[in-house]
Amino acid sequence: MNVSFFFAVFLLFTDLGLPRPTIYLIPRKIIHKGITVNFSCVAMSPIQGFYLYKDGHKLKDLPVELHKTNATFSIPNVNCSHGGKYSCSYTLSYPFMSESSNEVELFVVESTFPRPTISPSPIMLVPPGGNATIQCESKKSSMRFYLQKSGDEMPQQFLETNGTVAKFHIMNANKSHTGEYSCRYSTKSGPFIVSKMSNLTRLAITDPHLPKPSISLIPNKIVMLTDRMRIECTANRSGNRFYLYKGIDKKQLQIVITDGDSVIFPINNLHKEDAGSFSCSYMNQSEFFTASETSDNVTLLVTDLSLPKPNISSENIMFVALESNISINCGWANLNGKYFLQKDDHVMSHHILEANETTFVIGNATLAHGGKYACSYSNTSQPFVISSRSKYVTIQITDPTLPKPGISLSPSGMTRLGSNINILCRAHDLNNTFHLNSTFYLYKIYNIENTGDEKDHRPQIMQPDNHTAEFSVSIVKEEQGGKYHCSYKPPSGPLMSEPSDSLTIFIVDPKLDRPTISMSGNTMTGENVTISCTVSRVKINFYLHKNGNPIPGLAMKTNFDMGQFSIINISLEHSGNYTCSYTVGDNLFVYSSPSEILQLLVSEEPDYTMANIIHCVIGALILLLLGCLMTLDFYSTNVYEVNPQQCSKEESMGGPTLSPALDADPDPAPPTNQE
Structure with a gap:
């Protein structure tokens, strides 16, 4: 009987009421190549013969003895071509046949396929009624993934995919879902040619009635690479099997069985890969699929000293x-x-x-x-x-209701290197009520990034008998320059007061060379002036002081060994006495001695007084010199003579007439007496 005729007969006689047979696969439904597989077909009453089908096509028929209700079809030395769906039917009398039996699937394992992986592994904890996701992944592109639960002959689920990953979802989980799961995959070319079984994952249901465990790190702090660490898990009951998990997916790391109520999970010689988030749970030693809820997470951070x-x-x-x-x-x-x-x-x-x-x-x-x-x-x-x-x-919590203390320096002003000073901190309220027996704290405020050892900057503490604490500093050093605050804590409360205003201690180092100050420009209002400060040093910062104020006020633009401060559009307010000083390197609180004083006088109009005086003096001197020259010339070159022709006339008139004689004898003889 050919196949087409068989189907025709089958269609004609499906309502004959013959019971459907049952087919079984022995030894199992997923086998390796080379094994002999047996199909057993069972009917309800004696029959004449059985037929075996694969994927709807008849493979072979098998007559049976009278009064026999079953038959076994054997396929020796199974290979990949034998994978598929099998069924059977029977006949009581030819050509009448029963309906086909149920189908069984024969999967043949191809050992050359890479083994897939399943996650999470090796355990999943799901609350009652919760959902679980099991992921299966292969290294080659697949068509179908199969999820199988241990103890079941057939895969529970399968998913079609063109990729390498499939996710199986278990909804509304209960105890019937507990067990161990694995997965396989098949290729497009052969859906019944499957890979080897993956690793196992166990699905357990959490029992909310079990006490939730606690977890802690020992030591409870951040650790360094290569250190040792212990993770402790504690339950309020004894005789348990404890599980340590890592990460969000609860990857199981360690299992410890104990008769006590706590265990230690050691981690020696820490590596970067050991860092992460940890949790734990436990089961009774006799249970494998009912667990406690997981503990809260604890995070292990590992410090890498190579990171800045x-x-x-x-x-x-x-x-x-x-x-x-x-x-x-x-x-x-x-x-x-x-x-x-x-x-x-x-x-x-x-x-x-x-x-x-x-x-x-x-x-x-x-x-x-x-x-x-x-x-x-x-x-x-x-x-x-x-x-x-x-x-x-350091965060210091303060009481805003306490009055702010005052802070001062004695002696005031800039402090000479090597001298002695006192920093005074005084506490009183608006009613001048002193806070006696208070504890006073003196803090040095510094830029964190510019400091070295942190333990050298703890506050100084005093408990004076009165309202003022006097912090003494003997033989002042460079590092004691800087900004300070003080506060106090009354004996009646745990909080200290808000801090005082800041006090800055500037130190003068007499060993530093004294700078030179100079000025250029026009001192009339509206003009520009540049004040320069120089010293034979490098990597320095210059500062300008005005009217004797020792506290640096104006930073000068520094260019190697010279600092300059330009005053644009000068006004009368800029008049005064100026000095300059400098600091060396990054120490901004140790200064040189100030320079000589530079006086800056600003005028509103041009001042000609001095020039006029000078001009008048010069003019007077020139006139005086000319007068002297004329006088000397007159007396040194002019001589007077008596003209004889006029002598009698002059005598008759009462006197001689003098006239210059250019050729006169310079030494005339004296006159003689005549009768």
Whole structure:
């Protein structure tokens, strides 16, 4: 009987009421090549013969003995061509046949296919009624993925795909879904030619009635590469099997069975790959598919000393009033990752910033927020490997209801290197009520990035008998220059006062060469003047002082060994006495002695008084000189003679007439007496 005739007969006699047979596959439905497989076909009553079909096509028929209700078809030395769907039918009397049996699928394993992987592995914890996703991945493009539960002959689910990944979803999970799962895949060319089985993953249902475990890191702080770390998991019951998980997908790392109520998971010689987020759970030793809920997550951050330190808020201490906000800035150039805020070497889990943010804000500050803060960062490529921490900034919580103290320096003014000074801090309120027996604190404020060892900058503490604390500094050194604040804590409360105004100590180093000051330009109003300061040094900063004020006020533009300060559009207010000084290098609180005084006199109109005086004096001197010359010339060159022709006439008139005689004898003889 050919196949077409068989189908025709089958269609004609499907309503004969013959019971459908049942087919079984022995030994299993997924086999390796070379194995013999048996198909058993079973009918309800004695029949004459059985027929075996593959994918709807008859393969062989098998007559049976009378009164027999089953038959076995064998396929020895199975190969890939034998994979497919099989069914059977039977006949009571030719040509009448039963309907085909149920179908069984024969999958043949091709050992040359790469083994797929399943995740999460090796365990999934799902709450009752929750959803689970099992992912299967192959290394080659696939057509169909199969999900199989241990104990089931046939895969529970399959997914068609052209890619390398398939995700199987289990909805509204319950105890019937618990068990171990694996997956396989087949290619487009042969849907019944499958890969080897993947690794196993176990699906367990969590029991909300079991106490939730707790997890902690020992030591509970950020650790360095190659350090040792222990992770402790604790349950409120004994005799458990504990599981340690890592990451969001709860990748199982370790299992420890104990008769106690806690276990330690050790991690020795930490590497970058060991950092991450951890949690734990437990099961009763007799259970494998019912577990406790997982603990809260704990994050293990590993410090990589090769990463540069970030920058933090510029000053070493911040005074923050109670119930106000704390703002801490952290930054690093071109960061693509996250910032972490640390308090006393512990990362604050709720204070993590993305790279586009740089300010940590802690609202409604309490006394507990006081302490030492630092920050670090991680890159996106390794989110749990962080940089070394920044310098510390100290947050001091203050009581805004306490009066602000006053601070002063004795002696005042600039301090000579090697001298002795006192810094006075005084506390009283508006009613002049002194806060006796208070503890006073003197803080030096400095730029964090310009300082070295942080432990050298702890506050000085005093508890005087009166309202004033006197902090003495003997033999002043260069490093003691800078900005200071003071505050106090009354004996009646845990909070200290807000800080005083700042006091800056400027130090004069007499060993530094004294600079020279000079001026160029026009001192008339509206004109420009440039004051220059010079000294034979390099890497210096020049400052200009006015009218004897020792505190540097005006920074001069420095060019090697010269500083210049230009006054544009000069006015009368610029008149005064000027000096200059300088600092060397980055020490901005140690100055040279000031230069000589330069007097700047600004006038509104041109002043001709001096020029007029000079001109008058010169004119008078010239006139006097001319007069003297004329007088000398007159007396030295003119002589008078008596003309004899006129003598008698003159005598008769009463006297001689004098006339100059150019040729007269210069030494005439004296006259003689005649009768």
